Amino acid sequence: MLRLLLQELRFRRGAIIGWGLGLCFFPVVYVGLYPTFADQMAGFQEILELPIYQAMGMTMASFEGYMASTVTNLVPLILCIYAVLNGTGTLAGEEDSGRLEMIVALPIPRWQIVAVKAFALGVALLLILAITASGAAITLATLEGQVETQVTPVGLFLNLLAAWPLAMAFAMISLFLGAFSPNRRTASMIATVVVIASYLGSNLTGLITSLEPFENFFLFRFYEATAEGLERGQQAGNTLVLLAAALVAFGVAVFFFQRRNLTVGAWPWQRGRLPREASS
């Protein structure tokens, strides 16, 4: 099992380095540009606090607001896209390509195969996020004295790392969709719609009061990408909700993968039934 896990991680090594460095570039640039941005926008306080920004819970008037409007808002979204690509590629993608047949033919219970792949996916997400968060924290540390903020490099690192349960929840939902739907394309399509709907829904419920009762349906709502979230850190309750969602999605993925007819490419309700003349 350990060998399978190590191999799974080895397969993801390139993606971890590529996505980690690629995503790292994003906060490094935004954090690095902040002193210049703050200087240039010094006389435009009213623009930085426009009602539209405030309505969306955003403000550019402070480092925390600037970070929340850019880095902590978009890094989790981009990471969730990776989670969808990799989550659907893990079972559905490998089944489509035919690679899963050789793995399932091994004397390993199916649930263990899903568990190993889910674990490897979780480690990959954590490492990508750790590289990204390290880049942001190191950049902030090098700008010491040039940025007026209560947020420490360690605080920024931990805040970005706290997006892991969110990404993990979408990764597990994607894994489940891969075990449930007929092929990777369908699973990716549904998972992408879920991520986008969750992101937009979470933002819209903050803007439109009549939508507030539905806010808990959108997982992005449980990662606080706001200035307050950056200042005080993520709430443990929200993190637990995301981890619980990931766990439930993993459980459902195992349930459907255990029953799946591999290589067939069908929805669960399309399982074959004997025609009447054959069963009589």
Next chain:
Amino acid sequence: MTDYVIETHGLSVYYGRHRGILDVDLRVERGEVFGFLGPNGAGKTTTQRVLMDIIRPTAGQARMFGLDCQKDGVAARERVGYLPGELSLHESMRVSRFFEMYRSLQRGNADPRHWRTLSERLELDTERRLGQLSRGNKQKVGVVTAFMNKPDLLILDEPTTGLDPLVQQTVMELVREASQAGATVFFSSHILPEVQAVCDRVGIIREGQLVATERVEDLIRQHFKRVRLSFATMPPDDAFALDGVTVLARDGQSVTLEIRQHLAGVMETASGLGITDIETIPVSLEEIFMAYYGRGNGGHNA
């Protein structure tokens, strides 16, 4: 039940409304080489995938070593080497690393270097990456993977596909050696001469149903006979106009017949016409197979 390495009862697989296999009753005995024959789409791969618990049956039961392929699949698969029909591998891996990984996951107790010996016999370069290999070399990887842990049962889906004739021969030698060492081999193939050469028994599957399971020689012997009869003078055209008898050729003073029934009647007629010589012409498994599918002489209504 445990006397058979593979045993299926009423095994049926439906893909939605489409038939995969229907009511397949199959028994493969310990140590035998069993050839599974049928055209594309007949149900060979489906049957093998049910045994490996890749596909779940719609009805019926499948067992290996007396163990249910689904409920006790892990224990059963510990003793199986499997070669799928369409082999797909992680392209970035080196062949040697793939073998090491797969060997450890198969939980076998065989010599850890056995894959090296097999690779040498098949002339496979194990330092190359899987993505760099030609189709034939990828097939060799699949063959080595199936054989390397010296399993008790080999399930091979068209093992010689994409291989050149020399390597095909080597693979058939491996099958023979595995069988001599006590392993059971269950393999599907389109190459009928190789099936005839190595198999103890064959099963013929047609449109999802098993239509014949026989020892190779019995199948050939029982199905039809082909004889060339020589006479002092050429017999009349209608001399052998009997049910189940087809005149294949009339050449000089000999007549070539394919006899499905009325062998005694043919002999009696030939005797009356002054037969001088009789020669039995061997019938190949391929001809039997074609007859089952109605493409040979006469067809078969099984």
